[in-house]
Amino acid sequence: MTVNETVRIGQGQRLQEQIRHNLRMYWDDAWDVPLPYNTELTVERFMLGADARAETVSVEIRGSTRGATERYVLHLASGMEQVTCHGPEGPVDFVHPLTMRQWGPAATLPLWFDWLARRDAQNAHDWVCTEEHWESEDIEAQLYRVEQGIVSFDATATHTANFRTAEQFTEWLQQAAGPSTARLKALALTDAQAFAAGAELRLYCTRLSDQDPEAPGELVSRPLDITLGELRQKPLGVRSLGVGVGDWAGFSLVMDGPAVEQFHGDDMVPLSRVQQAFGSGEPQYPWWGVTVAGVDSVLLVPARKAVVTLRYDRDGADVWFSAQSDDEHLNKAWAEEMWSRRWGRELDHTVQLSQQEVQAAVQSAEQQLAELHYQQEEQRNDDATSTGGRQ
Amino acid sequence: MSTTTARTAGRGVQSVTGLPPVPDLGEGEGNPRCMWDWDVCPETPTKKIVWRGNNGTENYAETLCARHYAVELSRFTEVHSVSCSGTVASHILALGDM
Numbered sequence: 054m055t056v057n058e059t060v061r062i063g064q065g066q067r068l069q070e071q072i073r074h075n076l077r078m079y080w081d082d083a084w085d086v087p088l089p090y091n092t093e094l095t096v097e098r099f100m101l102g103a104d105a106r107a108e109t110v111s112v113e114i115r116g117s118t119r120g121a122t123e124r125y126v127l128h129l130a131s132g133m134e135q136v137t138c139h140g141p142e143g144p145v146d147f148v149h150p151l152t153m154r155q156w157g158p159a160a161t162l163p164l165w166f167d168w169l170a171r172r173d174a175q176n177a178h179d180w181v182c183t184e185e186h187w188e189s190e191d192i193e194a195q196l197y198r199v200e201q202g203i204v205s206f207d208a209t210a211t212h213t214a215n216f217r218t219a220e221q222f223t224e225w226l227q228q229a230a231g232p233s234t235a236r237l238k239a240l241a242l243t244d245a246q247a248f249a250a251g252a253e254l255r256l257y258c259t260r261l262s263d264q265d266p267e268a269p270g271e272l273v274s275r276p277l278d279i280t281l282g283e284l285r286q287k288p289l290g291v292r293s294l295g296v297g298v299g300d301w302a303g304f305s306l307v308m309d310g311p312a313v314e315q316f317h318g319d320d321m322v323p324l325s326r327v328q329q330a331f332g333s334g335e336p337q338y339p340w341w342g343v344t345v346a347g348v349d350s351v352l353l354v355p356a357r358k359a360v361v362t363l364r365y366d367r368d369g370a371d372v373w374f375s376a377q378s379d380d381e382h383l384n385k386a387w388a389e390e391m392w393s394r395r396w397g398r399e400l401d402h403t404v405q406l407s408q409q410e411v412q413a414a415v416q417s418a419e420q421q422l423a424e425l426h427y428q429q430e431e432q433r434n435d436d437a438t439s440t441g442g443r444q
Numbered sequence: 445m446s447t448t449t450a451r452t453a454g455r456g457v458q459s460v461t462g463l464p465p466v467p468d469l470g471e472g473e474g475n476p477r478c479m480w481d482w483d484v485c486p487e488t489p490t491k492k493i494v495w496r497g498n499n500g501t502e503n504y505a506e507t508l509c510a511r512h513y514a515v516e517l518s519r520f521t522e523v524h525s526v527s528c529s530g531t532v533a534s535h536i537l538a539l540g541d542m
């Protein structure tokens with residue numbers, strides 16, 4: 054062994070130690086962050102590149118078909134905080150798994166580790182799904198679904214900061230709507246003055262139903278809470294739209310063929326009044342408008358601060374669109390993610406659980422709920438005491 | 445464009461209350477199947493959760509197999525209660541064996 058080789062091995066070991074240390078810090082028990090359910094990825098699977106000085110680490114995870122693998126190479130040349138990743142199809146852009154915001158090519162090593170662990174688990178899950186009879190697209194499977202009354206449904210979410218133009222946003226809406234005949238469209242806010250004037254600074258709760266064609270909306274209205282200046286400048290959250298508007302805004306549709314049979318949206322504005330405020334391309338102000346063909350309503354959606362979700366059910370006959378402030382979304386998505394990691398095995402219908410395992414799950418769930426209840430009761434008693442014992 | 449697709453997440457994404465959907469309890473004979481609806485569960489229900497109705501909706505009983513009963517309860521504790529100002533008592537009237 055030459056001196057050079059010895060040095061290289063020394064560097065390699067140091068790097069590997071560093072990586073392990075770094076990952077262990079992230080996955081420290083005290084953090085109580087469980088790995089994604091069913092992942093097989095471990096720190097030990099990370100292999101140093103052939104040339105340790107290149108500071109590359111490679112890892113193989115399971116691919117999307119049974120037996121296949123996917124190889125990823127992480128580049129640590131700029132340190133643990135600025136790691137880039139190459140996958141089977143070239144450089145990978147990091148997308149935050151909970152806010153769906155595109156970060157660009159670099160993320161921290163622990164974030165990539167989590168990304169790879171999730172992908173490994175997702176790929177393995179995909180094998181099972183495509184192998185299951187009722188998810189395949191052949192005629193026999195389709196007939197089976199019709200007979201059994203099984204319909205398709207899906208939910209897709211993304212961050213509004215990922216869109217540069219109204220056309221990009223519209224394309225996403227169309228794709229996310231899957232088989233639905235609903236035609237959702239994004240508009241760019243290009244004239245804040247025209248919006249404020251047309252909306253008369255009010256938001257409307259609008260409904261449309263073929264059962265009641267005489268009542269096209271404006272059941273309730275509330276003041277638009279943002280000033281013209283804010284509409285022009287600030288990337289605000291959903292809540293800032295108006296007094297009483299929560300961190301969530303959206304609308305729902307029921308389709309009958311290509312026609313909208315029912316529509317319900319809160320805190321929207323009749324599109325006909327503010328049409329001149331919107332255009333195509335990039336918004337001049339940090340807001341999008343989202344509307345649907347056949348409905349005279351538009352929802353203002355923050356252009357840099359929101360997570361939007363499009364969900365459909367009954368093969369696209371039911372559609373829901375929603376926007377939520379990204380920080381609020383993150384809180385909920387984190388809780389949801391941790392829950393699905395902890396309860397992944399119980400949620401996995403391909404896993405048969407023993408009687409004892411089911412009993413343990415029931416016991417644990419009941420105990421958790423009882424503890425929460427107890428805490429809340431304690432809190433209530435404390436509050437009652439501090440307000441003089443009444444109530 | 446990057447998206448995440450939750451094929452098994454059949455509900456809850458836009459739901460304001462996050463409560464389970466109102467189930468149709470077959471009158472009289474009860475419900476022969478577990479009401480878990482994320483995927484088809486053929487099990488016979490042995491447990492129940494009675495949810496308190498809100499804003500004029502009636503209370504309703506969700507009958508589940510033991511496994512999905514555990515999953516549903518944990519979801520309430522770990523997910524729903526994180527973003528809801530209501531309490532356990534304001535949501536759940538009764539639970540346990542059917």
Ligand SMILES: [Zn+2]
Pocket residue numbers: 478479480485486487508509510511512
């Ligand atoms: Zn079940």
Ligand SMILES: [Zn+2]
Pocket residue numbers: 461524528529530535
């Ligand atoms: Zn609640």
